[in-house]
Amino acid sequence: MNYFPDEVLEHVFDSIASHKDRNSVSLVCKSWYRIERYSRRRVFIGNCYSISPERLIARFPGLKSLTLKGKPHFADFNLVPYDWGGFVYPWIKALAESGIGLEELRLKRMVVSDESLELLSKSFANFKSLVLVSCEGFSADGLAAVAANCRFLRELDLQENEVDDHRGHWLSCFPESCTSLVSLNFACLKGEVNLGALERLVSRSPNLKSLRLNRLVPLDTLQKLLMRAPQLVDLGIGSYVHDPSSEASNKLKHAIQRCKSIVSLSGFLEVAPRCMSAIYPICGNLTTLNLSYAPGLHGNKLTKLIQHCRKLQRLWILDRIGDKGLGVVASTCKELQELRVFPSDPFGAGNDAVTEEGLVLVSAGCPKLNSLLYFCQQMTNAALITVARNCPNFIRFRLCILDPVKPDPVTNQPLDEGFGAIVQSCKRLKRLSLSGLLTDQVFLYIGMYAEQLEMLSIAFAADSDKGMLYVLNGCKKLRKLEIRDCPFGNSALLEDVGKYETMRSLWMSSCEVTLGGCKTVAEKMPSLNVEIINESDQTEFNLDEGQKVDKMYLYRTLVGHRKDAPESVWIL
Amino acid sequence: MSPPLLGVEEEGQSSVSSPAVDCIPQNGLGIKEWNYLGLSDFSSVDSSGVACLSEDNKNNLNLKATELRLGLPGSQSPERKTELCLLNSGKLDEKALFPLLPSEDGICLPLQKSVVTGNKRGFSDTIDGFSEVKGTVYSEKNWMFHGAGLDSQSPQPLSHAKYSVAQASVKKDGPANAIQEQPCATNGTNLNRTGVFNNSSSAPAAKAQVVGWPPVRSFRTKTLATSSKNNDEVDGKQGPAALFVKVSMDGAPYLRKVDLRMYSTYRELSSALEKMFRCFTLGQCGAHATPGKEISSESKLKDLLHGSEYVVTYEDKDGDWMLVGDVPWEMFTETCKRLKIMKSTDAIGLAPRAMDKSEKDC
Numbered sequence: 001m002n003y004f005p006d007e008v009l010e011h012v013f014d015s016i017a018s019h020k021d022r023n024s025v026s027l028v029c030k031s032w033y034r035i036e037r038y039s040r041r042r043v044f045i046g047n048c049y050s051i052s053p054e055r056l057i058a059r060f061p062g063l064k065s066l067t068l069k070g071k072p073h074f075a076d077f078n079l080v081p082y083d084w085g086g087f088v089y090p091w092i093k094a095l096a097e098s099g100i101g102l103e104e105l106r107l108k109r110m111v112v113s114d115e116s117l118e119l120l121s122k123s124f125a126n127f128k129s130l131v132l133v134s135c136e137g138f139s140a141d142g143l144a145a146v147a148a149n150c151r152f153l154r155e156l157d158l159q160e161n162e163v164d165d166h167r168g169h170w171l172s173c174f175p176e177s178c179t180s181l182v183s184l185n186f187a188c189l190k191g192e193v194n195l196g197a198l199e200r201l202v203s204r205s206p207n208l209k210s211l212r213l214n215r216l217v218p219l220d221t222l223q224k225l226l227m228r229a230p231q232l233v234d235l236g237i238g239s240y241v242h243d244p245s246s247e248a249s250n251k252l253k254h255a256i257q258r259c260k261s262i263v264s265l266s267g268f269l270e271v272a273p274r275c276m277s278a279i280y281p282i283c284g285n286l287t288t289l290n291l292s293y294a295p296g297l298h299g300n301k302l303t304k305l306i307q308h309c310r311k312l313q314r315l316w317i318l319d320r321i322g323d324k325g326l327g328v329v330a331s332t333c334k335e336l337q338e339l340r341v342f343p344s345d346p347f348g349a350g351n352d353a354v355t356e357e358g359l360v361l362v363s364a365g366c367p368k369l370n371s372l373l374y375f376c377q378q379m380t381n382a383a384l385i386t387v388a389r390n391c392p393n394f395i396r397f398r399l400c401i402l403d404p405v406k407p408d409p410v411t412n413q414p415l416d417e418g419f420g421a422i423v424q425s426c427k428r429l430k431r432l433s434l435s436g437l438l439t440d441q442v443f444l445y446i447g448m449y450a451e452q453l454e455m456l457s458i459a460f461a462a463d464s465d466k467g468m469l470y471v472l473n474g475c476k477k478l479r480k481l482e483i484r485d486c487p488f489g490n491s492a493l494l495e496d497v498g499k500y501e502t503m504r505s506l507w508m509s510s511c512e513v514t515l516g517g518c519k520t521v522a523e524k525m526p527s528l529n530v531e532i533i534n535e536s537d538q539t540e541f542n543l544d545e546g547q548k549v550d551k552m553y554l555y556r557t558l559v560g561h562r563k564d565a566p567e568s569v570w571i572l
Numbered sequence: 573m574s575p576p577l578l579g580v581e582e583e584g585q586s587s588v589s590s591p592a593v594d595c596i597p598q599n600g601l602g603i604k605e606w607n608y609l610g611l612s613d614f615s616s617v618d619s620s621g622v623a624c625l626s627e628d629n630k631n632n633l634n635l636k637a638t639e640l641r642l643g644l645p646g647s648q649s650p651e652r653k654t655e656l657c658l659l660n661s662g663k664l665d666e667k668a669l670f671p672l673l674p675s676e677d678g679i680c681l682p683l684q685k686s687v688v689t690g691n692k693r694g695f696s697d698t699i700d701g702f703s704e705v706k707g708t709v710y711s712e713k714n715w716m717f718h719g720a721g722l723d724s725q726s727p728q729p730l731s732h733a734k735y736s737v738a739q740a741s742v743k744k745d746g747p748a749n750a751i752q753e754q755p756c757a758t759n760g761t762n763l764n765r766t767g768v769f770n771n772s773s774s775a776p777a778a779k780a781q782v783v784g785w786p787p788v789r790s791f792r793t794k795t796l797a798t799s800s801k802n803n804d805e806v807d808g809k810q811g812p813a814a815l816f817v818k819v820s821m822d823g824a825p826y827l828r829k830v831d832l833r834m835y836s837t838y839r840e841l842s843s844a845l846e847k848m849f850r851c852f853t854l855g856q857c858g859a860h861a862t863p864g865k866e867i868s869s870e871s872k873l874k875d876l877l878h879g880s881e882y883v884v885t886y887e888d889k890d891g892d893w894m895l896v897g898d899v900p901w902e903m904f905t906e907t908c909k910r911l912k913i914m915k916s917t918d919a920i921g922l923a924p925r926a927m928d929k930s931e932k933d934c
Contacts, residue, residue: 074787076787077784077785077787077788077789134791160792269798270799273906292792293792293796295796298900299906300907343788344796346793375788400786404785457787
């Protein structure tokens with residue numbers, strides 16, 4: 001029953017931004033479904049194989065912005081073959097042929113070919129924004145096509161992609177008429193760019209707010225760019241090496257000081273620590289600071305820098321900061337919400353690393369902390385309990401102890417109690433990554449307390465199937481579960497196969513599930529794709545049901561088996 | 573692809589699943605006593621800590637728990653230690669086939685170490701005074717689980733199913749090689765699940781790596797590797813090309829200068845200083861020494877420098893005299909203004925760990 005004309009409802013729906021809410025709106029009744037689908041502009045697809053481009057287009061003809069994610073998360077850590085899939089080309093092709101006026105495309109962990117980029121650039125007259133995160137498969141040629149053909153391009157944001165950019169002319173391909181750039185991020189490119197073209201581009205982009213340079217932009221260019229773009233809000237410095245007493249350094253200092261709007265700073269891929277004082281004038285405004293690619297910064301220079309950043313809300317740093325440095329963070333950055341501490345030497349001796357001390361200090365000093373990614377040498381239950389008490393607001397808590405299965409070094413106990421404290425205290429916890437020595441007990445706690453948990457990552461943990469069962473039975477909102485090297489077998493996998501339809505995906509590698517178990521899941525649940533990834537020599541591949549499966553990835557889908565799987569992937 | 577040890581592992585699973593089953597539900601105690609936000613009482617710690625003990629052991633511990641002791645499990649009499657060793661070995665049986673935990677011996681050793689410091693600490697003390705605990709406990713970086721900071725790579729007791737010997741040998745090259753090696757490595761490790769102990773101890777001294785661990789994006793690892801390399805070059809190029817500091821030694825007639833940029837570790841600096849001050853110490857220059865004498869004088873000097881007679885100190889930017897070796901090398905080079913080799917007797921009061929220092933490699 002509809003008491004309002006469609007336009008009114010549309011207007012109301014326009015103010016509903018969240019995908020979840022819009023999905024709920026569409027379920028109310030047929031007319032709401034209809035109105036919602038015509039008015040939907042942004043769609044998020046967490047697994048590109050869960051739906052087809054054709055069905056997307058059919059349902060949302062007014063689509064303007066599409067976000068797609070491809071490979072499973074563990075692909076980041078080399079656990080997924082490079083040719084597994086996640087190709088964007090079919091999507092772009094279908095969208096191009098449909099006449100949809102795509103304006104924004106955001107991709108994560110997908111394979112993007114130069115051909116796709118070219119097709120993209122030529123098919124959508126109003127295309128404005130391209131964001132690629134952890135993608136691969138393209139070169140500077142693809143970028144050149146985007147630069148040349150997207151006349152109203154506002155955003156070109158390349159984050160941590162593997163790009164073959166041996167030919168650096170793509171920047172010069174921006175036509176003189178392109179003055180609409182708001183965001184340009186090419187920090188992940190390894191090749192040179194045409195510096196003159198870069199300067200001219202920045203000069204004619206009065207709306208430019210975000211600029212992230214790569215390592216090969218020299219200092220004098222940086223200085224010129226800053227002079228031309230004092231309105232910048234987000235700056236990524238590639239190379240920051242200069243002699244503090246030189247003329248160039250003074251000019252740079254002056255240019256930096258003019259940029260009073262910068263609130264986000266990153267980069268420093270090359271840095272001479274003694275030059276950091278030139279940055280101090282803008283530190284007081286910073287809300288985001290990413291020094292996780294700057295191993296050259298540590299010790300006093302680093303802590304001095306941080307002491308100037310009183311408004312920091314998000315800090316990404318290397319573990320060279322040490323526990324003491326984290327103490328400085330704790331006493332300085334009272335507004336801190338997100339902290340990520342990455343390992344500077346993941347495979348090394350770990351002399352520079354952080355321990356549970358640093359985390360406790362930050363938890364005590366930064367009560368607003370709600371998001372954590374922490375690579376450390378060790379962790380204790382006592383520390384985790386303290387952290388849980390200090391910071392009950394965690395939404396994301398990801399702890400990685402560099403030595404897997406390391407217990408609490410003080411008590412020699414597993415870390416069950418510590419993580420248990422976290423899930424009990426942090427009622428809004430949505431994402432959790434575990435590490436260290438863990439038994440089934442921690443999963444009991446998670447199943448009992450982690451009611452809002454949506455994503456769980458487990459490695460080298462648990463004693464038996466019970467662990468996995470606690471989680472599957474307890475966490476009602478679970479969407480993504482990824483497990484490696486745990487003793488979970490068929491009885492856990494098969495206990496409740498219907499559960500997997502309520503989730504986006506399940507990854508299990510180096511566990512105890514067998515081929516037979518996976519086949520059973522596939523038989524019982526036609527709405528799931530059950531993929532077995534087998535990278536060994538094909539002739540050895542044994543079809544025995546009792547054989548353990550090395551890697552299994554299953555996900556719900558509305559469109560059945562995908563057709564683009566490589567030989568190493570077997571869809572049951 | 574399948575480990576031929578499939579049968580064995582399943583056996584292992586079934587034989588121990590019952591104790592595991594018994595442990596968790598019987599621990600009704602554990603569920604009631606969750607009290608993470610208030611400070612826990614010790615009984616909850618004890619019982620949850622020993623959740624998997626059999627009935628007998630549990631009773632014994634409870635008796636002990638009623639005594640007025642504030643130690644953590646394992647921090648008491650030898651008797652208790654044995655119980656916990658037993659506990660852990662019981663646990664380990666089920667784990668022996670999922671090579672996720674170190675050997676029996678491995679677990680007991682650190683327990684002994686924690687006895688010393690854990691003895692008088694209650695759980696609440698641990699929470700509040702963890703930093704203190706760390707100072708005492710963690711300085712002994714000899715945890716069996718943790719090979720950090722030790723140059724001598726003890727045969728990694730951590731045996732994981734996914735050791736990749738191929739990767740261990742290309743450690744320096746990092747993940748770039750890992751990507752290429754991975755297909756065969758995975759294969760290899762699959763077949764060698766329980767043979768991993770042998771693999772790891774025969775692998776080169778480089779710490780054996782587990783595929784995909786730690787979970788750091790390969791992009792990040794590669795970029796950091798390049799950045800580190802470049803920064804080393806950068807430090808060498810920019811600024812003063814060399815960092816010469818004066819080195820004085822008690823009793824020597826004149827000073828020397830060393831370029832700190834020539835070294836990247838304390839050990840290198842230390843051996844350079846040895847060489848430099850050899851003639852001073854022995855009151856004779858190289859020309860006068862006979863070969864036989866030189867050998868013994870070298871070792872004598874080593875003994876002098878590393879033994880109790882001399883310590884190396886430095887003056888930092890604030891003008892304070894500090895013992896060399898405490899801070900990371902990079903921090904040291906940035907703050908060191910001059911060096912001084914002084915007699916240990918003169919160095920008392922500089923740092924309480926002067927004796928420990930002389931035992932460690934500087």
